[in-house]
Amino acid sequence: xxxxxxxxxxxxxxxxxxxxxxxxxxxxxxxxxxxxxxxxxxxxxxxxxxxxxxxxxxxxxxxxxxxxxxxxxxxxxxxxxxxxxxxxxxxxxxxxxxxxxxxxxxxxxxxxxxxxxxxxxxxxxxxxxxxxxxxxxxxxxxxxxxxxxxxxxxxxxxxxxxxxxxxxxxxxxxxxxxxxxxxxxxxxxxxxxxxxxxxxxxxxxxxxxxxxxxxxxxxxxxxxxxxxxxxxxxxxxxxxxxxxxxxxxxxxxxxxxxxxxxxxxxxxxxxxxxxxxxxxxxxxxxxxxxxxxxxxxxxxxxxxxxxxxxxxxxxxxxxxxxxxxxxxxxxxxxxxxxxxxxxxxxxxxxxxxxxxxxxxxxxxxxxxxxxxxxxxxxxxxxxxxxxxxxxxxxxxxxxxxxxxxxxxxxxxxxxxxxxxxxxxxxxxxxxxxxxxxxxxxxxxxxxxxxxxxxxxxxxxxxxxxxxxxxxxxxxxxxxxxxxxxxxxxxxxxxxxxxxxxxxxxxxxxxxxxxxxxxxxxxxxxxxxxxxxxxxxxxxxxxxxxxxxxxxxxxxxxxxxxxxxxxxxxxxxxxxxxxxxxxxxxxxxxxxxxxxxxxxxxxxxxxxxxxxxxxxxxxxxxxxxxxxxxxxxxxxxxxxxxxxxxxxxxxxxxxxxxxxxxxxxxxxxxxxxxxxxxxxxxxxxxxxxxxxxxxxxxxxxxxxxxxxxxxxxxxxxxxxxxxxxxxxxxxxxxxxxxxxxxxxxxxxxxxxxxxxxxxxxxxxxxxxxxxxxxxxxxxxxxxxxxxxxxxxxxxxxxxxxxxxxxxxxxxxxxxxxxxxxxxxxxxxxxxxxxxxxxxxxxxxxxxxxxxxxxxxxxxxxxxxxxxxxxxxxxxxxxxxxxxxxxxxxxxxxxxxxxxxxxxxxxxxxx
Ligand SMILES: *[C@@H]1O[C@H](CO)[C@@H](O)[C@H](O)[C@H]1NC(C)=O
Ligand SMILES: *[C@@H]1O[C@H](CO)[C@@H](O)[C@H](O)[C@H]1NC(C)=O
Numbered sequence: 001x002x003x004x005x006x007x008x009x010x011x012x013x014x015x016x017x018x019x020x021x022x023x024x025x026x027x028x029x030x031x032x033x034x035x036x037x038x039x040x041x042x043x044x045x046x047x048x049x050x051x052x053x054x055x056x057x058x059x060x061x062x063x064x065x066x067x068x069x070x071x072x073x074x075x076x077x078x079x080x081x082x083x084x085x086x087x088x089x090x091x092x093x094x095x096x097x098x099x100x101x102x103x104x105x106x107x108x109x110x111x112x113x114x115x116x117x118x119x120x121x122x123x124x125x126x127x128x129x130x131x132x133x134x135x136x137x138x139x140x141x142x143x144x145x146x147x148x149x150x151x152x153x154x155x156x157x158x159x160x161x162x163x164x165x166x167x168x169x170x171x172x173x174x175x176x177x178x179x180x181x182x183x184x185x186x187x188x189x190x191x192x193x194x195x196x197x198x199x200x201x202x203x204x205x206x207x208x209x210x211x212x213x214x215x216x217x218x219x220x221x222x223x224x225x226x227x228x229x230x231x232x233x234x235x236x237x238x239x240x241x242x243x244x245x246x247x248x249x250x251x252x253x254x255x256x257x258x259x260x261x262x263x264x265x266x267x268x269x270x271x272x273x274x275x276x277x278x279x280x281x282x283x284x285x286x287x288x289x290x291x292x293x294x295x296x297x298x299x300x301x302x303x304x305x306x307x308x309x310x311x312x313x314x315x316x317x318x319x320x321x322x323x324x325x326x327x328x329x330x331x332x333x334x335x336x337x338x339x340x341x342x343x344x345x346x347x348x349x350x351x352x353x354x355x356x357x358x359x360x361x362x363x364x365x366x367x368x369x370x371x372x373x374x375x376x377x378x379x380x381x382x383x384x385x386x387x388x389x390x391x392x393x394x395x396x397x398x399x400x401x402x403x404x405x406x407x408x409x410x411x412x413x414x415x416x417x418x419x420x421x422x423x424x425x426x427x428x429x430x431x432x433x434x435x436x437x438x439x440x441x442x443x444x445x446x447x448x449x450x451x452x453x454x455x456x457x458x459x460x461x462x463x464x465x466x467x468x469x470x471x472x473x474x475x476x477x478x479x480x481x482x483x484x485x486x487x488x489x490x491x492x493x494x495x496x497x498x499x500x501x502x503x504x505x506x507x508x509x510x511x512x513x514x515x516x517x518x519x520x521x522x523x524x525x526x527x528x529x530x531x532x533x534x535x536x537x538x539x540x541x542x543x544x545x546x547x548x549x550x551x552x553x554x555x556x557x558x559x560x561x562x563x564x565x566x567x568x569x570x571x572x573x574x575x576x577x578x579x580x581x582x583x584x585x586x587x588x589x590x591x592x593x594x595x596x597x598x599x600x601x602x603x604x605x606x607x608x609x610x611x612x613x614x615x616x617x618x619x620x621x622x623x624x625x626x627x628x629x630x631x632x633x634x635x636x637x638x639x640x641x642x643x644x645x646x647x648x649x650x651x652x653x654x655x656x657x658x659x660x661x662x663x664x665x666x667x668x669x670x671x672x673x674x675x676x677x678x679x680x681x682x683x684x685x686x687x688x689x690x691x692x693x694x695x696x697x698x699x700x701x702x703x704x705x706x707x708x709x710x711x712x713x714x715x716x717x718x719x720x721x722x723x724x725x726x727x728x729x730x731x732x733x734x735x736x737x738x739x740x741x742x743x744x745x746x747x748x749x750x751x752x753x754x755x756x757x758x759x760x761x762x763x764x765x766x767x768x769x770x771x772x773x774x775x776x777x778x779x780x781x782x783x784x785x786x787x788x789x790x791x792x793x794x795x796x797x798x799x800x801x802x803x804x805x806x807x808x809x810x811x812x813x814x815x816x817x818x819x820x821x822x823x824x825x826x827x828x829x830x831x832x833x834x835x836x837x838x839x840x841x842x843x844x845x846x847x848x849x850x851x852x853x854x855x856x857x858x859x860x861x862x863x864x865x866x867x868x869x870x871x872x873x874x875x876x877x878x879x880x881x882x883x884x885x886x887x888x889x890x891x892x893x894x895x896x897x898x899x900x901x902x903x904x905x906x907x908x909x
Contacts, residue, residue, distance in 0.1 A: 167286040168333050171356035175341055183395040184388040185379070190530025190908045196601045196893040198823030207825075214832055215885040219267050221839055221848070222878045225869065226264070226272060228847030229256050235279055241847035242867040250298055250871075251288035254279060259302050259875035261310035261323070262903055266891065267882060273310075280307065281322050285330045292355075293348040296337050297370035301517075301901040302871060304330055304377045308384065309903025316384075324384060331381055331390060342425035343396045344499065345371060358489055362423035364502050371423060372401055372518025373900055375525045380905040383528075398525075400499040401518070402535055405542060411501055412571035415546030416509045417518070422502025430495035501574075510568035511547060512589040517900040519543045520591060523599040527897045530908040540599050544608055547592075550576065552611070553583060554643040555618070556652060557625075557796035563618035564611065565637065566592055583639045583798075587631055587805070590619040591900075593814035597821045598893070609821065616818050619811040620830045625794040628854040629837025631811060634802035648795070654784045656798035668777040675774040682771045690768050792855035806850035807842060807869060809876035809902065816880045820893055831884045838877075848873060876902035 203211070225241075233239035236246035237255035249255075257276050264273040285303075288294075304327055311323035336356070337345040344362040347370045362371075375394040382391035404410045404417070411418055511519065522543060526536035551566045566589050568582040593616030600608030622631040638656040640646035778786065787793060791800060812831055819827035842848040850866035879902050883891055896904040 165287055165289075166352050167284075168351045169286075169353045169356075170332070171336055171339070171353065173339050174359040175339055175343065177343065177389070177392060182388050183392040185382055185391045186529055186532035188532050191532060193527065193531050193602050194604055196598065197820045197888055200823055200888045211828070211885050214835075215882065218835065218878065218882045218885065221843075222263065222267055222874060222882065223269070225847040225874055225878065226260065226269070228844075229260075229869075229874070230272075232846065235283075238871060239847055239869050240867045241844045241849040241869045242862060242865050244846060248290050250302065251294060252290045253283045253285060253288070253303060255302050256869075256871040256874060258283075258306040259871035259901065261306055262313045263874055263879045263882075265310060265313045266879060266886075277310075277320055277322060280326055283326065285326070285333055288351075292352065293350050294334070296334065296345060296347045296349055297367075297373055299330070300334065300374050300377050301899060301903075302875070304334070304381070305899045305901050305903040306875065308377060308380050309899065309905060311384070312380070312906045313904060327381060328385060331378070335389070335393065338393045338396075340425070342400070342423070342496075342499075343393070344400060344423040344425065345374070345393075345397065347371065359492065361425060364422040364424040364426070364428075365420040366423040368417045368419060368421060368515045369513070369517045371397060371421060372417075373521055375521050376528055376897070376899045376905060379525065379528050383908075398535070398539075402539060404499050405539060407498075409574070412507055412574050413509050413546055413550050413569065413576055415542040416550070417515065418501050418571075419508045419510075419514055420502060422497075422500045424502075425496055425498075426494035427497040428494060430497075432493060432495060507571040507574065508568065509551070509571070510584075510589070511551065511566040511592050512568065512584070512586045516588055516591055520595050520900055523595065523602060524897050524899070527602065527907050528905060537603055541603060541605075544596065544599055544605070548611065550579075552615075553581075554640045554646055555583070555585075555637040555796060556640045556646055556648055557621060557637070558648045560647055561617065561621055562614060563621050564614040565589070565618045566615070567639075581639075583637055585618070585622055585631075585635045585637055585797075587619075587633050587808045587810055590616075590631075590810035590814055593617075593619065594817035597814070597817045601821055612814070613818055613822065616811075616814040616827075619814060620834070623811060623834050623837065625796065626854045627792060627794075627857040628805075628841045628851075629833065630805045630841050630851075630854045632800055632802060632854045633804045633806065633808075634800075635797050636799040636801065637796055638798050653795065653798070654780070657787055657793065658780055658784045660780065660783075662780065665777070665780055672774060672777050679771055679774050686768050686770045693768070794855075800855065803853045803855055804850060804866065805838070805841065805854050806866065807838075807848060807873040807877055809872055809880055812877060812880040812884070813902070816884045817893075819884055820888060828884055831881065835881050872901060 225239075228241060228244075229239040232244040233246035233256070235254040235257060237248040237250045237252055238246060239256065240247055257279055261273065261276055261280075264270075264276060307323045307327040307330070311320060311327065314320045314323075316324075333351065334349070336351070337347070337349045340346060340360055340362050342362070344366070346360055346362055347366055375398060378390040378394045382388060400423075401417070404421070405415065509515075519540075522536050522540035526533065526540065529536070531537075547566060550569055552564050553567050554562070554564055557563070565583070565585050568584050570580045570582075572578045572580070593612045593614075595612070596608045596615060597612030600606060600610075600612060619631060622635070623629060626632065636656075638653055793800060812834055815827050815831045815834070818824070819831070839848070841851055841854070844865065847869055850868040850870070852864045852866055856864060891898070891904050895907055897907055898904050
């Protein structure tokens with residue numbers, strides 16, 4: 001019996017040691033769960049240092065408060081929606097040049113087409129989307145990534161499979177804007193707008209040589225990424241750069257191809273451009289096998305912006321007219337999203353004709369970035385086609401945003417919008433007035449489902465919120481036109497209301513993911529309209545003032561650099577009285593330097609240009625602080641108490657990493673001492689028992705009859721509250737650590753993970769295991785140093801919540817703006833260091849990949865690679881790197897304005 005137990009004990013110990021080794025080798029992952037708790041400890045406003053104070057010489061800004069939209073990637077209001085899908089196509093064409101285009105079989109008039117498919121793999125691989133993964137009526141794009149593949153397999157089995165492909169069809173309009181009410185593009189002579197770019201002088205021959213050398217290196221990397229895409233993922237949305245497969249999260253309309261068009265043009269890759277334009281010809285925007293809903297924001301910034309920008313770059317060359325035609329084709333489909341009573345857009349558009357039988361409303365929790373970032377693309381399209389309806393569509397959104405920004409108590413931070421807005425136009429808490437026309441029993445309540453934790457991504461599937469199917473409701477009386485109420489489904493009516501704060505996260509404000517580009521577009525839209533619409537200026541100024549007042553802060557960093565970041569603020573009561581802050585540093589927020597620089601130049605706010613530089617330097621600092629030289633996706637820093645007199649202080653930094661109070665730590669030590677005393681007693685007891693057992697054995701040996709004694713002695717020592725670095729250090733439950741043979745394995749592992757040495761291990765044969773010695777709790781210093789070592793936390797950071805770098809552009813974007821605006825060559829040097837670090841960390845055999853951990857000095861190994869290359873890598877990141885070393889006349893900011901996906905649109909002359 002004893003013997004058996006002992007062997008089991010040995011086995012368990014061996015297992016535990018193996019686990020220990022494993023954890024040690026992977027300690028960064030090991031500790032991930034703790035990051036959440038330690039990092040973003042929001043400070044109360046009382047303890048909040050003044051985030052930003054203008055230089056003494058500057059006048060303090062008053063608050064003109066407007067409301068801005070925060071954003072969250074939104075959701076569709078009243079139809080089911082599904083997330084984007086990461087779909088692999090392992091059986092897609094692998095090598096050689098792109099396949100010949102499949103004939104376009106689109107018949108826009110027919111709802112359902114029956115397509116005869118020979119083989120999914122061959123026919124139009126990548127081109128004729130309907131043939132790739134056919135849909136059948138009622139088939140819903142599953143969230144399970146594997147399923148579409150299954151579909152492929154089923155269909156591609158040998159002989160011809162018959163399947164029906166559903167196409168979008170122009171729906172009847174429920175709430176058309178009467179011709180006479182269409183808001184036209186502003187007309188007149190464009191206003192004089194101050195020059196944005198620095199007046200660059202001739203460069204020296206040496207400078208030129210260095211610059212051209214760098215330019216060539218950047219182009220080589222772009223060519224590499226493009227060839228990888230062309231070879232392994234042609235006409236799919238994205239290349240998977242490690243596995244050399246493809247995926248289609250954006251409806252499978254060749255997102256990377258469309259997004260890269262103008263980059264190819266700018267880099268002088270003319271043949272590649274022509275080939276890509278030909279491929280655009282064959283994209284069928286009227287159908288997709290991958291999703292039931294079109295993600296409107298992503299589709300507009302990447303596809304619509306991509307085609308319009310590329311067309312503009314060619315100078316409107318009739319040879320490339322197809323780009324504009326396809327943009328119009330896509331825009332016509334997207335116009336359906338504005339067919340709501342208040343003309344505010346649906347953000348996830350259920351495009352199948354079966355969804356268009358009933359009227360719809362915009363979502364009651366629309367993401368701000370999504371709702372506010374359509375303006376530039378539709379404005380440029382209206383300018384290029386002369387169709388005011390495209391401008392009307394977005395002008396109504398901006399009017400609603402402006403009204404909310406100016407409304408008294410419209411949002412908690414005057415001037416800014418919270419993450420979500422209620423764009424439904426329906427006040428569901430207001431009772432319907434009685435009347436004969438209200439034949440419905442009442443307004444159905446919306447189902448409210450708590451949102452998932454905010455991941456803070458502007459793009460990508462992670463950020464999506466889904467709204468459950470919503471019952472239709474409300475009267476059509478707040479739309480531009482009305483219809484016979486009989487036509488509307490029961491429960492449609494509701495009391496109308498304007499755009500308002502709503503949905504979840506109603507009180508969260510930041511310049512990061514889900515909110516960013518709405519603000520970014522105010523000054524850019526001002527440029528698009530040649531300054532003829534002054535509201536964009538006031539909206540920008542209110543935003544900038546509010547950001548300075550409420551969000552900007554200086555971090556405490558080694559060497560005391562004069563840099564800024566923008567925090568995330570939460571209001572708990574709808575005002576600025578009770579605010580909590582997260583001093584976060586996210587890659588997405590890095591666009592803000594460029595925005596302040598641009599706005600500062602065109603609206604003559606020199607202080608803003610300076611702020612733009614300090615914000616951009618913040619991101620450069622974050623890059624250079626990391627072992628890989630690349631900034632992580634999401635981290636936290638320590639704010640300065642006094643932004644004008646701030647010195648790096650290790651004690652403060654350590655305190656931010658470990659906010660556990662000294663009192664708590666003292667208590668832990670007290671408990672430990674008490675437990676130690678108990679443990680000693682128990683050890684003595686166990687020894688005594690063992691001695692007794694030994695004595696019995698001796699007697700038994702003497703007498704042939706063996707004493708049949710199975711008395712167990714179990715050490716029952718309580719350990720002190722043990723420091724467990726994976727948990728917040730608040731409440732440490734005491735738990736039994738004595739590894740009773742047959743006791744809970746988890747306990748043993750817990751003990752082992754805390755480096756408890758099992759004394760039992762050293763017991764001679766047939767003796768009782770002694771109780772485990774309590775673990776001494778870590779001191780503050782030990783704890784912090786352990787975390788810094790395990791998590792590779794650089795000085796100044798309190799937490800690295802998300803260590804990935806996913807090829808994002810925002811930092812180099814701002815660096816480029818700063819270079820073009822200030823003419824300071826040091827920005828080129830900073831950008832070049834970023835480029836070298838990024839390439840070193842992300843290069844794969846065939847392209848570049850998102851990486852998991854920027855705190856590894858030697859990234860580059862496959863385990864650290866995410867196998868993902870989003871379309872913005874070629875569309876934005878490499879383009880900005882390239883433009884930083886191009887001559888300033890190439891995409892001059894005085895002639896061009898770039899959308900949030902870096903697609904250049906021509907400014908009016
Ligand atoms: C909705 O209606 C309620 C009740 O009539 C009212 O108190 C509230 O202010 C309304 N909300 C909005 C945003 O108009
Ligand atoms: C709603 O917006 C309109 C302008 O679009 C404005 O005239 C009206 O006062 C607003 N209503 C409320 C209740 O804020």
